[in-house]
Amino acid sequence: MSYEPLVTEFLGVTLKNPVLAASGTVGFGREYETLASLSKLGGICSKGLTLNGSLGNDGPRIYETPAGLLNSIGLENPGVGRFIKEELPFMRSLGCAVIANLGGHSEIEYIKGASLLNDAEIDILELNISCPNILDGGMAFGIDPKSAADITKKVKAKSRHPLLVKLTPNAPDLIAVAAACEEAGADGLSLVNTFLGMAIDTKLRKPVFNNVYAGLSGPAIFPIALRMVHEVCKAVSIPVAGIGGIAAKEDALSFLMAGASVVQIGSMTFAAPDTMAKLVDELYDYCKLNALENIRQIVGIL
């Protein structure tokens, strides 16, 4: 029998390993295919999609911070239709699970987008109700338990794909939002999206970003993300994808021990493109060294 300690069942999908590329950090895979050895991963999440596409935000979009970065991309994307036609075949060819991340500005946009994705061969639909960088919709749906549950229920009713709901750490009561999404039929939760932050150009005496606030990611947020994942895993019984500032093996192991079934790596890929592939090897070695039959044996031990 072959030794496959990293094979992970997640939302009914068999993943080679629990290491996924987070939405927005590898585009649709082309640019990082070789640099980040994407075919080695458990899966990749597409750049956040909206029904009709978007040109994204004006003005500066990236601002480095200590051990992290603020971004205000604003969901620049080609739209669901063009994604299915032009990007999905390539993503499929990578040989790992494909997760389509769907954002929206209104309920109807989410529902239409999810319906359109029923025609597409994706493995999981990640519902993005946590983007802080679009002015209407996005994170607004994920702040409040009732609206989060509402959109989750409606999309779940329309979609044939397993539904992963991506939560925002900016919700005043994240645990209530998580529980409401579980109750509404989410098959899993992914958290955290970025934290709202701010940067000021003190020379110009004005905010760096046109939207004033932007999303903070990177190793700087890791301990807070870990605490939130731990809290949510205690409160719900559906699987969780842990996201937030993973830079090294210890960070990924921490998320798993805190209860996450899989992890998503984001910003660190920018800093060191081989981070995810290296992590897959390191987790394999960890299992071997610790005589684990499967990595799931450490999931949620804390």
Next chain:
Amino acid sequence: MAVISENIEIAKGIFKMCLSGAPLGEAGQFLMLKQPDSLDPFLARPLSYCNIDKNSGTVTLVYQTIGKGTKAFSKLKQGSLMQAVGPCGRGFPLVSGNAVLIGGGIGTAPLLLLAHALRESQPERHIKVHLGFREEAYLIKEFGQYADEVSVDIGGIITDAADFSQAAAYYACGPEPMLKAAALKAEKAGAELYISLEKNMACGVGACFGCTCKTKGGNKRICKDGPVFNALEVHDVL
């Protein structure tokens, strides 16, 4: 992993770094450079090739210490390792015929490899270089190796010196107001002008959409579709 073979200050706040083992590229392309294992500065920094010695495989980069990243670079010693991803982006097209290069400040750096490549690809062509600096000039001698004429201006407006009616192609790199002035003059004269743009970048390879600019053909990623663009495509939004 590349290794730093030299890292010295060549003018106030301007450093020259030589790397061995870094990926080689074309004029106008760049490397995403980062000290390995450093979380702060977190992101890699895009630096255009300033020159390449194909025989030894040495890459020369010239950079200005402006922010946290470049200041950290300036402290690195010979023998230090450097993570170098690249070659990134699309460089300058080598248009046949006489060329005029216009550089402002640290924007002169990528034009050196361009002058080198233009000379190599067509030894008989005439290459004129206009270099503008705020206080102190640098790289002048190096440009002299490849260019027929090098004019240097300190404290003035470099685009005023350039004549847009004589060459087959024009190339510019420097601060945005300089590029805008060059683009307007080139458009008026019907000249072919290529400009190199820059913006804060996260990935440097076209994945994060952090450095897009608006062009006549829609949004373009400076890191992947550029950094070199035909000025007519983008000048109205500079």
